[in-house]
Amino acid sequence: MSARDALARYADLAVVAFGLALVPLFAGDSPYYLRIATLALVYMAWTVAFNLIFGHTKQLFLCLGALAGSAAYVSVVLAKELQLSPWVTIPIGAGAATLLGALFSYVSVLRGLGVIFLGIVTLAFSLIFHNAVLGLRQLTNGETGLVTRGLGFALLEQPKPGYYVFLVLLMLSLVAYCVLMSSRTGMAFRALSDDELTAELAGIDVTWHKVLAAAVGSGILGLVGAFYAFYNGIVSPSVFSFVGVDIPVLIALLLGGMRTRLGPVLGAAAFALIEELVRPFGQLNVLVYGILLIVLFTAFREGLVAMLRKVFRGSGPRRDRA
Amino acid sequence: MIAILFDGIVQGLQLSLLAVGITLIYGLGGVLNLAHGQFAVFGGVCAALLLAQGVHAVPASLGGIAAAGALGVVVDRTLLLPAYRYRGEERLLLGLILTLGLSFVIDGTLNYRFPHFSLTLHVPLQSVTIAGIPMRTAGLATSLIAILVFAALFAFLRWTLLGKAIRSIIENEVGAELCGIDPARTRTFIVGLAAMMAGLAGVAQGLFSSLGTEMGPEFTILGLLVAVVGGVRSVNGTLAAGVLLGIVNAFASHYIGAYIAFIILLSAAMATILVRPQGLLAHGT
Amino acid sequence: MLLRIEAIHARYDQTPVLRDVSIEARRGEAVAVIGPNGAGKTTLLRTIIGMLRPSQGRVLYDGRHLDGLRPFEVARLGVVYVPAEKELFPGMSVLENLELGAYREAGATRRRLSYVFGLFPRLEERRRQLAGTLSGGEQQMLAIGRALMAGPKVLLLDEPSTGLAPKAVADLYRRLSRLKTEGLTILLTEQQVPLALSLTDRAYVLEQGSIRMSGASGDLLGDPAIKKAYLGVS
Numbered sequence: 001m002s003a004r005d006a007l008a009r010y011a012d013l014a015v016v017a018f019g020l021a022l023v024p025l026f027a028g029d030s031p032y033y034l035r036i037a038t039l040a041l042v043y044m045a046w047t048v049a050f051n052l053i054f055g056h057t058k059q060l061f062l063c064l065g066a067l068a069g070s071a072a073y074v075s076v077v078l079a080k081e082l083q084l085s086p087w088v089t090i091p092i093g094a095g096a097a098t099l100l101g102a103l104f105s106y107v108s109v110l111r112g113l114g115v116i117f118l119g120i121v122t123l124a125f126s127l128i129f130h131n132a133v134l135g136l137r138q139l140t141n142g143e144t145g146l147v148t149r150g151l152g153f154a155l156l157e158q159p160k161p162g163y164y165v166f167l168v169l170l171m172l173s174l175v176a177y178c179v180l181m182s183s184r185t186g187m188a189f190r191a192l193s194d195d196e197l198t199a200e201l202a203g204i205d206v207t208w209h210k211v212l213a214a215a216v217g218s219g220i221l222g223l224v225g226a227f228y229a230f231y232n233g234i235v236s237p238s239v240f241s242f243v244g245v246d247i248p249v250l251i252a253l254l255l256g257g258m259r260t261r262l263g264p265v266l267g268a269a270a271f272a273l274i275e276e277l278v279r280p281f282g283q284l285n286v287l288v289y290g291i292l293l294i295v296l297f298t299a300f301r302e303g304l305v306a307m308l309r310k311v312f313r314g315s316g317p318r319r320d321r322a
Numbered sequence: 323m324i325a326i327l328f329d330g331i332v333q334g335l336q337l338s339l340l341a342v343g344i345t346l347i348y349g350l351g352g353v354l355n356l357a358h359g360q361f362a363v364f365g366g367v368c369a370a371l372l373l374a375q376g377v378h379a380v381p382a383s384l385g386g387i388a389a390a391g392a393l394g395v396v397v398d399r400t401l402l403l404p405a406y407r408y409r410g411e412e413r414l415l416l417g418l419i420l421t422l423g424l425s426f427v428i429d430g431t432l433n434y435r436f437p438h439f440s441l442t443l444h445v446p447l448q449s450v451t452i453a454g455i456p457m458r459t460a461g462l463a464t465s466l467i468a469i470l471v472f473a474a475l476f477a478f479l480r481w482t483l484l485g486k487a488i489r490s491i492i493e494n495e496v497g498a499e500l501c502g503i504d505p506a507r508t509r510t511f512i513v514g515l516a517a518m519m520a521g522l523a524g525v526a527q528g529l530f531s532s533l534g535t536e537m538g539p540e541f542t543i544l545g546l547l548v549a550v551v552g553g554v555r556s557v558n559g560t561l562a563a564g565v566l567l568g569i570v571n572a573f574a575s576h577y578i579g580a581y582i583a584f585i586i587l588l589s590a591a592m593a594t595i596l597v598r599p600q601g602l603l604a605h606g607t
Numbered sequence: 608m609l610l611r612i613e614a615i616h617a618r619y620d621q622t623p624v625l626r627d628v629s630i631e632a633r634r635g636e637a638v639a640v641i642g643p644n645g646a647g648k649t650t651l652l653r654t655i656i657g658m659l660r661p662s663q664g665r666v667l668y669d670g671r672h673l674d675g676l677r678p679f680e681v682a683r684l685g686v687v688y689v690p691a692e693k694e695l696f697p698g699m700s701v702l703e704n705l706e707l708g709a710y711r712e713a714g715a716t717r718r719r720l721s722y723v724f725g726l727f728p729r730l731e732e733r734r735r736q737l738a739g740t741l742s743g744g745e746q747q748m749l750a751i752g753r754a755l756m757a758g759p760k761v762l763l764l765d766e767p768s769t770g771l772a773p774k775a776v777a778d779l780y781r782r783l784s785r786l787k788t789e790g791l792t793i794l795l796t797e798q799q800v801p802l803a804l805s806l807t808d809r810a811y812v813l814e815q816g817s818i819r820m821s822g823a824s825g826d827l828l829g830d831p832a833i834k835k836a837y838l839g840v841s
Contacts, residue, residue: 060415107596116354116414117595120550124588127543131588135581247426250419283437287430293423297416298404483706483713490696490707497694500656502682502711502757 009182010175016265017171024163034159038231040272041166045173045224046245047252047264052177053217055258056189057210059105060115062242063122064249066129067218068225069240071097075226076146076235077139086153086230094222101218105211126242133237145236148229156231169227170265173220178261180216185209193259247289248275254296257303266304326572332461332530334568335468339523340545341552341560342475343516349492349555350509351398353405353417357425358520359541360432365390365521366533367432370441387521394517397424398510406506425538432535439535441528464526471519472561479557488512492555520545547591553600609633610655610686610761610792615664617647617654624650625661626816630794632761637783637793639803639824641837642813648796649691651813652763655794656688657681668761683711687759691766693750697739701730704738704749708756715758723752726782743770747779755786762786764795768802780806800837804828 020041027033046064053061061067075093079086104125108118133140140146149157156162180186188209192199200206229235238244248271256267274292278285340358347355355361369386373379401424405417432439479485490498491505499505523541527533552563567587574583610632617625624647632638640648653659655666657678666673673681682688696704705723709716724731727748733741738749747767754762767783768776780802787793797803804810804824812820812833820827827833 111596111599113595113599114414115411116418117599119418120354120546121592121595123543124547124592128585128588131581131584135579135585283434284430286426287434290423290426290428290430293419293426294401297419297423483710486699486703486707487710489699490703493696493698494694496658496690497696498707499677499679500682500688500690500694501707501753502679503707504677504679 010178012262013171013174013178016174016262017167020167020170021164024160031159034163036272036276038159038163038166040268041163041170042224042228043248043252043271044265044268045166045170046221046249047256047268048170048173048177049217049220049224050249050253051258051260051264052180052213052220053101055253055263056181056193057213058115058193059108059210059214060119061101061104061122061214061217062119062246063104063126063129064221065240065242065245066122066126067097067101067221068228068245069129069133069235069237070100071222071226072229072235072240073133073140076148076229079148080146081139086226090223090226090230093226094219097222097225098215098219101221102211102215105214106207109207109210123242126246130237130241143237145234145239147234149233153230156227157233162231165227166224166231169224173224174261174265176216176220180213181261185212189213243286243289247293251289251292251296254301255292255304257305260303260305263303263305266308270304326576327569328457328461330569330572331565332465332568333572334565335465335472336523336526336530336564337544337548337568338561338564339468339471339519339526340541341548341564342472342557343519344545344549345552345554345557345560346488346512346516348549349557350488350505350512351402351406351417352410352413353402353421354414354546354554355516356418356421356542356546357397357428357538358421358516358545359543360425360428360538361390361394361517361520362524362527362541363432363533363535363538364393364428364524365518366441366524366528367436367439367535368521369525369528370439370533373441383525386525387518390521390524391514391518394520395510395514397517398513425542429536429538432538436535441525441533442531458530460529464530467522467526471522475557484508484511544587547587550591551594555600609667609669610794611665611667612651612655613665613667615651615654615661615666617650617659617661619650619659624816625654628664628813628816628818630811630818630821632792632794634760634792635787635790636809637787637795637807639807639810640794640796640813641798641800641803641810642796644798646813647816648813649765652688652690652765652794652796655681655763656686682757685758685760686763687754687757687761688763689750689754689765689767691769693746695738695746695750695753697737699738700735701738701741701749702734704753705730705756708753709758712758716756719756719758723755726755726785727752744772744775747771747775751779759791761792761794764793766796766798768797768799776802800833801828 023037024034027037046068050061050064053059071093073093074096075086075089078084078089078092104118104122108121113121134142156165181189188199188204191202191204192206192209196206225240229239232239252267252271253264254267255270256263256265274288275285278288340362344355344358347353347358365386367386368389369382372382372385377385401420402417405413405420408416479489487498487503487508490501491503491508495505524533527537548564548567549560551567552560567590571583571587574586612628612630615625615628616623628651630638630640640651642648650659654661655673657673657676657680661674664674668684668686671684673684673686678688696707705720706716709719729745730748730752733745738746741749747770751764751767767779771779776799783793784806793807795803795807804827807824809822810824810827811818812827820830820832
């Protein structure tokens with residue numbers, strides 16, 4: 001690929017990276033807003049992962065929080081119990097999440113599980129994770145959680161460097177997504193999300209591609225999740241709950257636009273905004289989630305990216321996007 | 323030990339009430355209702371509101387159950403319409419997300435309006451002794467009611483023409499339609515019925531221990547687990563699965579611990595899906 | 608009762624399947640639609656019953672529009688369809704399957720049941736058996752019996768001879784003949800051309816979504832083009 005092609009293909013990512021890099025300058029001295037922005041980055045990366053798993057290969061994983069949480073807990077517990085550096089335990093945690101995700105995907109393809117049953121199985125796993133964490137309290141300290149400060153990850157314990165670490169993670173996720181989508185793999189994804197049987201008949205190894213998407217997606221979930229645990233200062237079941245992770249990511253992906261490159265970024269950003277607006281109303285945020293889900297799935301299926309494309313349609317030549 | 327068994331059966335029957343509703347809605351509408359637990363809570367809340375108005379316990383309970391049924395009918399005729407326009411997996415997915423959204427809407431609203439809510443119904447006699455075994459009257463009462471409801475349901479499905487029509491839609495919706503059966507009307511009826519059973523489970527929870535507005539998701543998950551193990555298309559299997567899982571849960575909770583017990587139930591559901599998706603105890607409808 | 612299909616165009620997604628198809632069937636008539644596989648015969652029946660909406664044209668029954676109605680509404684008007692897949696209720700008994708056939712007129716169930724059992728004694732023998740455990744021929748009988756339980760004025764049959772042994776086919780057609788004399792209008796599709804033409808009064812030849820030929824069945828039987836294409840005579 002020539003330098004020119006690379007530039008063209010990744011231009012939008014560069015713009016996004018640049019834009020996001022400037023955010024701390026505006027958030028300025030407020031650690032609160034910087035933290036919200038950092039969290040938004042985390043959810044953006046997670047939404048990229050879900051875009052791969054669900055958007056492109058239609059695998060309804062309702063265990064995003066559990067996957068991220070598993071990686072997080074593995075990393076933290078290993079670091080605590082075995083005095084290992086997070087730089088060692090985080091990859092282990094991410095690896096565990098990758099294996100789990102790949103396993104769910106593989107078994108479901110093997111057993112021919114439809115969307116619903118895979119959803120139920122992963123939902124069950126979500127709950128198993130939650131209850132396992134609560135049940136193994138000698139190891140995990142149950143509901144209270146484990147403190148992650150001082151375990152050897154000083155970089156993450158400061159707000160500004162923390163933000164940039166996650167920006168790097170997000171960009172890595174987006175690059176991974178782009179690389180996958182622009183190769184033959186991307187075409188295979190497109191084919192099998194359209195009609196699996198036809199894709200299979202056309203010679204595409206559906207199993208391999210689904211498992212690949214699930215593995216990469218789960219890897220991102222786990223990696224970012226583990227980093228997040230160290231950034232957050234504390235890891236507890238509520239940090240990685242279904243309502244705390246899965247629902248926002250689902251909404252963010254729908255909001256931004258499934259199967260688009262920057263949909264996850266826009267969607268998660270929009271969701272963060274909505275979160276902030278709803279915060280003063282306390283318990284009602286759940287109500288808003290519900291309404292969003294209903295509206296997004298019935299009326300606003302295309303998402304923000306599609307909407308923006310329509311708005312900017314007249315303004316110059318457009319590259320065909322993934 | 324008998325006390326645990328009794329507890330398990332009582333709880334199991336309530337779970338079956340919930341699960342049967344989920345099974346029926348899935349069998350007839352092709353939608354997995356993730357807001358089912360919220361129907362139960364809604365029924366309990368309405369009953370409590372009526373109680374607060376000075377209505378006597380029994381009519382208040384019936385009112386709550388009827389309200390839950392009405393909610394079900396309204397949801398079927400409005401929210402789920404977009405889902406019913408599709409078939410098969412599309413409908414399943416859309417229905418799943420829509421009912422998930424609905425569950426949040428109901429949860430959010432109820433938790434917001436009644437943050438410290440708790441429905442507790444009181445029985446005049448705390449416990450009776452039958453055959454030398456002391457049992458809580460509340461548990462006995464709810465179990466008897468549940469058994470009666472199931473008996474009525476089975477009789478209805480087996481012997482009445484409408485019941486057969488319902489079974490026929492579960493067997494083959496196309497065939498049923500060719501016989502002149504209106505699947506949409508029948509489905510609305512069943513959703514209403516299922517919602518009423520959920521309402522009954524909610525009120526029963528208030529009778530047996532206490533019902534809180536935050537219990538919706540828990541009810542939904544438990545009902546879903548039982549429905550899956552019993553077979554999402556099998557009404558008979560669901561009853562058996564509910565009692566079975568109720569007993570397993572009671573013993574496991576007592577001897578091992580609540581969390582592990584729940585993990586056992588969850589694993590049972592996962593295993594069923596992977597090994598025998600039509601349900602461990604299903605043998606046709 | 609007049610069943611009239613006027614200038615029907617039908618398609619699946621963007622693929623046109625029926626082009627400007629017009630057929631009609633009068634009361635007490637038996638009409639066949641013959642043609643090769645993929646000609647659109649099943650699509651035609653599905654359009655009449657309402658499982659598919661025509662993109663153009665009308666389906667009229669006794670002056671009423673059938674196009675736009677849901678299948679159960681069409682069935683309730685007396686136009687009953689027996690699809691090639693039969694669409695029985697496998698987990699329910701023969702008796703229950705038949706009872707459901709009379710769903711819209713439950714009061715007539717008893718009377719019609721004895722009529723159907725008279726027509727298909729084998730079904731009476733097996734009344735408590737689960738429909739899924741019947742043989743192919745018995746299932747076909749049950750499918751037609753269930754349709755008759757509705758007291759139809761028009762019977763639509765999609766390839767009723769499929770999967771049946773020759774003797775069973777002859778049997779079936781004899782019974783259908785009887786029904787015709789009792790005033791029932793029959794519209795059927797068949798790949799077994801000689802049989803179809805011998806039973807029916809008139810026939811249409813459907814090829815690639817259009818009507819190529821039509822006329823009295825007897826005439827068509829003797830037509831050289833038909834003979835060549837469908838009867839293996841050169």
